[in-house]
Amino acid sequence: MKPDIAITDKNLAAVSKALNECLADAHILYFKTRKFHWNVSGDNFMELHKLFETHYEAIQDAIDEIAERVSQMGGTAIGTTSEFASMSSLKESPGKNPANNLDMVKELMKDHEGIIKSLRSKIDDCEDKYKDKGTADFLTELIQHHEKMAWTLRRYFK
DSSP, rough: OOOSSOOOHHHHHHHHHHHHHHHHHHHHHHHHOOOOOOOOTTTTHHHHHHHHHHHHHHHHHHHHHHHHHHHTTTTEEEEEESHHHOOOOSSOOOTTOOOOOHHHHEEEEEEHHHHHHHHHEEEEEIIISOHHHHHHHHHHHHHHHHHHHHHHHTOOOO
């Protein structure tokens, strides 16, 4: 049954698409963060190993919340790696790892910042174009988590 929440079907579909894009970005970031968690070595190994674990656990929680929000809005959450790869704005590097730990940190930081920029646009669209203050609020909370994770990564640089 479709939601009857004073948002048009067209706008519900647009919101679901935007949320699925967030879901794709979250999955790619999750995969990369786990990969770096597994492959970090050398200086700051344990510190970064634990930091990456904290981050991927937070991203995993967000993934579930995003997928549930898609469903709440009458959509269907994507769920395959090919869908995540095709809908994500983030890029992967199969078979490659950054040259050193700080490059891992920098890559994840830039990915969080890219997601933050995308979320800002989606928040505005959800509130202004799609008249969905609930999803705008949901995405605002999500952006705050990405801002904090980006900040913790940014602190490794002067």
